[in-house]
Amino acid sequence: MVCSGNLCRSPIAEQLLRARTSGYPMRISSAGVIADDGLRMPEEAAKVSRQYGGDPEDHRSRLLTEEQLGEADLVLTATRAHRSSVVQLLPRMSRRTFTISEFARLLSSVTERDGLVLVDSADVVDSARSLRGFVAPPENPEDDDLEDPYRRPFEVYEAVGARIHEQIALIAEKLCLRGVRG
Numbered sequence: 056m057v058c059s060g061n062l063c064r065s066p067i068a069e070q071l072l073r074a075r076t077s078g079y080p081m082r083i084s085s086a087g088v089i090a091d092d093g094l095r096m097p098e099e100a101a102k103v104s105r106q107y108g109g110d111p112e113d114h115r116s117r118l119l120t121e122e123q124l125g126e127a128d129l130v131l132t133a134t135r136a137h138r139s140s141v142v143q144l145l146p147r148m149s150r151r152t153f154t155i156s157e158f159a160r161l162l163s164s165v166t167e168r169d170g171l172v173l174v175d176s177a178d179v180v181d182s183a184r185s186l187r188g189f190v191a192p193p194e195n196p197e198d199d200d201l202e203d204p205y206r207r208p209f210e211v212y213e214a215v216g217a218r219i220h221e222q223i224a225l226i227a228e229k230l231c232l233r234g235v236r237g
Contacts, residue, residue, distance in 0.1 A: 056155075057141055058133035061087030061116040063100040063212070064201050065133060068155055068219050070109030075227035086119035088140040093117075099209050103216030121145050129180050131155045131226075134200040150184055156199045159222035161186045162229045179229050 056072070058065035065085035073083045094116040096104070101111035124130060124145040130152040132138045142149045153161070161183040193199060201218060204211040 056083070056085035056131050056133075057088060057119055057137050058085075058201075059087050059089050059137070059203065060094070060205065061085055061090040061118075062094060062096055063204050064215065064219065066096055066111065066114045066116075067100060067104045067107075067109060067216055068131065068133075068223055070104045070111060070114070071107050071220060071223040072227055074108040074110070075223060076231055079231050081230070084123070085114075086117050086123055088119050088137055090116045090118045097205065099212040100204070100216075103212050107216060107220040119144065124148050127151065128177065129153075129158075131158055133203070135196065136200075151180055153183065154199045155201060155219065155222050155226070156193075158183055159225045160193070160199075161190050163225060164190045165229065 056065035056068040065087060069083050069085035076083070092115070095101075096111050096114050096116075101114075104111045119141070121144055124141060127148070128151065130141050130148055132141060132152065132154050135154055138152050138154055141152045162179065164186055165179075165182045202211065202215055204215045
């Protein structure tokens with residue numbers, strides 16, 4: 056999971072996905088494209104994470120590195136600009152990098168009747184990638200971006216958290232559809 060400072064959106068998404076995929080063989084982490092290493096989440100972001108089942112206690116921000124990307128099977132970003140930053144840092148990740156909203160939208164279109172059979176998480180990523188260009192994009196491209204709540208009213212944190220929660224629930228369902236419990 057990638058956002059700007061690795062303080063709000065990406066750690067919330069990381070924590071919610073980790074909570075929903077507990078027991079499945081997945082490593083989930085987050086980083087920021089302009090993060091300062093070692094900062095705690097703002098209390099507002101931590102509260103939203105807890106509200107949806109996340110555990111923010113041990114989170115410390117970290118700067119995104121090429122090495123981290125090289126180890127990833129999938130990168131989900133908060134915005135299209137973050138996706139571009141990931142691909143600039145490691146171009147080969149272009150096929151495995153999506154915004155959280157884009158990935159959820161693509162996965163919501165994946166059905167077995169379309170001939171797309173999901174056996175493991177690699178199939179989920181491949182299926183989403185294969186649907187790029189076939190699933191209609193949102194009318195407003197900004198709908199693929201998650202608003203940055205940092206230093207904004209708590210209502211913005213709540214709205215962004217609710218959207219992340221909804222999208223991560225769909226993503227987790229697809230990733231764990233036929234996953235083998237570890």
